[in-house]
Amino acid sequence: MPGKTAVGVATGGSAGRRSMRLLGVACVAIFATACGDGMSPASGPDTDDTTVRIGFLVSGVRTYPNGAMIAVDEVNGRGGLSGRPVEIIVREGLEEVSAAAEAADALIATDGVVALIGPNRSSHAIEVGAIAQRLGVPMITTAATNPGVTAAGDLVFMAAFTxxxxxxxxxxxxxxxxxxxxxxxxxxxxxxxxxxxxxxxxxxxxxxxxxxxxxxxxxxxxxxxxxxxxxxxxxxxxxxxxxxxxxxxxxxxxxxxxxxxxxxxxxxxxxxxxxxxxxxxxxxxxxxxxxxxxxxxHFSPDTDEPAARAFVDTYVARYGIEPTGGDAVSYDAVRLFLEAAARAGSLDADAVRREIQATRQYAGATRISHYNDARHPTKSAVIMTIENGAKKFYRQVDP
CATH class of the missing domain: 3.40.50.2300 (Response regulator)
Structure with missing residues (x-):
């Protein structure tokens, strides 16, 4: 139902996978993106013709799904993706590469997700990227930064710098x-x-x-x-x-x-x-x-960029802490996929891929000028210092 976010959460990988559905997360609109009509239905064993399901993979850092949730709530707050509610299914606690690979396979084959967001570790992302490419599902990594994470093929993109x-x-x-x-x-x-x-x-x-x-x-x-x-x-x-x-x-x-x-x-x-x-x-x-x-x-919570400032304010209001750089690129990765699917007017993997590749001057928690042929984003980095036990913005470095 538009305006609500469905969330699936699982922890631990192959052993003890637990799942629950939660409805009713408050929605806050930060950006406005027009969603086209004619959205083709998602495919997969458990996917119905109304809900757009996105898989989110995370290892170690529990806060990264927070950023992703804000992006999903925003699109649902505007009525969903072409009128269809978006659900994010989180698989966390994936400490080993094999657990991340197994979770990705299950998200596609069993949960019927139309995209994978993450993982945040480069070693995991390399393996999961091969699975996404083989099964024909677009993937945008979050905090994974090794250039090799996109080597699997043209469906794999990065939200972070290399x-x-x-x-x-x-x-x-x-x-x-x-x-x-x-x-x-x-x-x-x-x-x-x-x-x-x-x-x-x-x-x-x-x-x-x-x-x-x-x-x-x-x-x-x-x-x-x-x-x-x-x-x-x-x-x-x-x-x-x-x-x-x-x-x-x-x-x-x-x-x-x-x-x-x-x-x-x-x-x-x-x-x-x-x-x-x-x-x-x-x-x-x-x-x-x-x-x-x-x-x-990846970014500083002291930013004065309008879209990034709005993200920080929403994050702090909701979670009571400032977002990290990984939270920011988790938000951006989900948004990049949703915006590309909206422009494509379809969930067809190749159509979405073309729109992600065509991204220009994206402005979210971070900014992306464009993607190169290796599907690496051109974007800035920040240098932070640590003063009195807290991180503090020092300078921005542009590409």
């Missing part, structure tokens, strides 16, 4: 703005995101005239970084780039300060991060030692 751009942004910021000419890098071994952006940072930092004086790695769920930090401390870098998960970064930062790790002048070495740092699991962790650090992210 790590090629993000790595360059952080490296140029370190060398050009902070004046750092010797840096170290610590990445999670075997992780597509962490290793990928680490490589982009290293290449760009060297290209900017800087020297990489140490390259270290650790295994997932590591808790002891003493050996890696000892070698880094001996190299006295001006900055250490740590593009890892919040849990490991919190531990590593505390151990780096306790050692301590200093630069050649004897000052505490700067810690630099990427978009995975924009996470309450790090920023609200009292054990983390990230004060004075810098990290890249």
């Amino acid at each position: 790590d090629r751009f993000q790595g360059r942004v952080v490296a140029e910021f370190a060398a050009g703005t902070l004046g750092v000419m010797a840096a170290a890098v610590v990445t999670q071994r075997g992780d597509v995101y962490s290793e990928g952006i680490g490589e982009f940072f290293v290449d760009q930092f060297r290209g900017s005239g800087g020297a990489i004086v140490a390259e270290e790695s650790y295994d997932r769920d590591a808790t002891d970084f003493a050996a890696q930090l000892a070698r880094i401390a001996a190299a006295t870098p001006g900055a250490v780039f740590v593009p890892g998960r919040a849990e490991e970064v919190a531990l590593l930062s505390a151990q780096a300060r306790a050692l301590p790790v200093h630069d050649a002048a004897g000052e505490p070495t700067l810690l630099l991060g990427a978009d995975a740092w924009d996470n309450a699991a790090l920023l609200d962790n009292e054990e983390a030692a990230v004060e004075g650090s810098f990290f890249s992210s």
Whole structure:
């Protein structure tokens, strides 16, 4: 029914999948998009001829569905997608790649979703993208940033910038703005995101005239970084780039300060991060030692862009906290699909694909100038700093 949002939520992947339907989430209109007529019916075993079902995949960060829900409520508040209510079915707690792949398969084959939004992890998105492409369902990732997530085919798009751009942004910021000419890098071994952006940072930092004086790695769920930090401390870098998960970064930062790790002048070495740092699991962790650090992210809640400001205000009013960059791109990914389907006047996968590819000057929580042939968006990044335990906007970096 237009004006209401249907939500399906499941946690845990293959074991213990639970599902529930909730109706009656308040709708707030932030943007207005005209929806065309002639919307073709969705297809799938459980899909009727009235409800448009969208699958949403998320790992680790519980708030990302919040942004997606706002986008769905907006379209339902305007009467739905060509008069049809939109339902979002959330699969969360997908910690392993296999769980994300299984959830994606079930969303398409059993729940009859017409699109997949997410996942937020690059390693998951690469696998899920292959499933979406094979089964003919459009997919827009949320916070996944490795360029390889779209390699599966022309139905897979990104809402976030790529790590090629993000790595360059952080490296140029370190060398050009902070004046750092010797840096170290610590990445999670075997992780597509962490290793990928680490490589982009290293290449760009060297290209900017800087020297990489140490390259270290650790295994997932590591808790002891003493050996890696000892070698880094001996190299006295001006900055250490740590593009890892919040849990490991919190531990590593505390151990780096306790050692301590200093630069050649004897000052505490700067810690630099990427978009995975924009996470309450790090920023609200009292054990983390990230004060004075810098990290890249998708957007700042201090934005004064009208559409983005409206998104932030709605998010804060509804959830009582400020949105993260991942919340913002989750909102945008859903909106991008809904706007494309509205322009296409159809849920035909190829028709929607063409309209996503044709996106120009999109303005939502973030902005997208256009998509390139690899289905990567051209968009800005922001640099955030951490002051008094809170993230603070530092500057925007345009492509």
